[in-house]
Amino acid sequence: MKTYLVGGAVRDKLLGRGATEKDWVVVGSTPEEMHRLGFTPVGKDFPVFLHPHTKEEYALARTERKTGHGYSGFSFYCGSEVSLEEDLIRRDLTINAMAEDETGKIIDPYNGQQDLANRILRHVSPAFAEDPVRILRVARFAARYHHLGFRVADETIQLMQMMVDNGEVDHLVAERVWKETERALGEQNPDVFIEVLRNAKALARLFPEIDALFGVPQTALHHPEIDTGVHTLMSLQQAAKLSPSTSVRFATLLHDLGKAKTPPHEWPRHIAHEDRSLPLVKQLCERIAAPKEYKELALMVAQWHTHCHRALELKPATILKVLQSNDAFRRPERFEQFLLCCEADARGRTGFEDRHYPQANFFRAALSAAQNIDITAIQAQNLTGKAFGDAVNQQRLHNLLTLKNE
Incomplete structure (x- = not known):
């Protein structure tokens, strides 16, 4: 029986980042032996145990065999003869397929250290294509490590595209899509998550409402970047700078969905895009099982963001309507999130990234005055x-x- 530190803890240690969780693989043991040693079983699909003292997760080394579609379409074998290398080859990326033994020696059969040095996110083996969740995970890792210079390997993007073409991505369940999306929104560059999904052709399948924004023009006077999809990602970048809240970032990402439904003969103007956005926001949130509070803020921002942009022009009655419609008196903290989304939208334009946004402070003063x-x-x-x-x-x-x- 040998125990190895694996996965993210090894990766982040080599990157000089603090590891928040430690995962361990046990080679040469059985569930019965783990029981005898005082470990508590927690795994449903395969044997995972909690250490009796540290409560860290220890998984028996395993092999996998594809038996169906999606995340759960696997059978597992956890015999004591399964080697560390056999366990590691089933992991997603080479940088996640390294282990460390009790002496601190790195076991790296798939060149993860070299890919770390080269800042490459590369799949370990063709088995990557058997689990569609890995499309989302790679996009999330790209968002996490973008500021360090990481990029997804061309061959991995091609494999992800193949998974989209053969329909494997369509077997993702809503809960997994939401979980990975929420985690990606919390990363330093959440816009990269969307970019990678788009490059892999997965955005059109998972978030068609967002994908449809690319190629839709806007008025150059107000949007020098022209493309609505580009503006959406720029706004998401600004939201990430303004707030760590994944609710704020999610609402900002969805704020202009209605522009994809503007009749082309009306381009580049988008009159009433706010109303057209609302059913699209509801549709997207329901499909990926977004929590109620995320959906509510996204609908607020989609419907009212242009009113916020025009704050200094509004009549007192209209200002009061905005405050009341958004329940600002009872939920001022959510209204503050709304204002941050509006500021991110205003700054998410070429040349406007550092522009002052007095409208937000005006509405803060308006809420205070009305209270x-x-x-x-x-x-x-x-x-x-x-x-x-x-x-x-x-x-x-x-x-x-x-x-x-x-």
């Missing part, structure tokens, strides 16, 4: 129902008018 009402004085009037609400709104409108005139 600053004398509720006691209104209650003293013994008003009820609609009359009470009207009195509150009148005071809010008065405060907003004062703000506008300052």
Whole structure:
């Protein structure tokens, strides 16, 4: 029985990054022996155990055989004779197929260290093509390590394209798509996740609403980058700079979906694209099982972002409508997320990346002014129902008018 540190912990150690989790592979053992040593079984599909003290995961070395489609279409064998090399060859990327023994020696049968040095994300073997989740994982790793100069190997992109062409990607379940997407949105360059999926031809299958934006022109005066898909990725870049929130980044990614539905004869203008975006946002969120809070913010941003851009021109009544429609009084923290998305959209344009966005601060001041009402004085009037609400709104409108005139 031998134990090896494997996967991401080895990779990140060699990159000089701190490893948050440690995974171990056990060679030459059996489930019965692991039980005797006090390990707790947790794996459903194959034997994975928790260490009795550290609670880190220890998996028996295994081989796999493709038996069906998708992530779960495998059978596993975990005999004590399975070697470390046999276990590592079933992993996704060479940089994830390295191990370290108890002396600190690196076992690297598939040249992961060389690919680390060359900043290459390359599949280990043709078995990569048997698991469609790996398309999403490679795109996520590309987003994570882009700032270090990593790129996906051409032959790996070609293999991912083949997986799309042969329909393997269509067997991805919604929960796995969402899990990988959410993790990718949390990386330093989430826009690279979308770019890699597009290069692999997977974006059109997984996120057709986003893929449809590429090639759709916008007015050059306001969008020097012209292409709506390019603008979307630029906005996502800005969202990543403005906020670590994956909700903000997700909503920014979906904010302009309706522009893909603008009739071509109306190009490059996109009148009413906000309304056209809403069913597309709902459709996408439902298909990938996005959580409710992500969907709600995405719908808010899609519907109201142009109102935010025009904040300094709006009448007090319209400003109040925006605040009320977005539940800003009860959920100011979500309204703040909305403002960050709008700022990311405004900055996600060629030449506008560092432009000041006073509209956000104006709406912050507007919310504060509309909250600053004398509720006691209104209650003293013994008003009820609609009359009470009207009195509150009148005071809010008065405060907003004062703000506008300052």
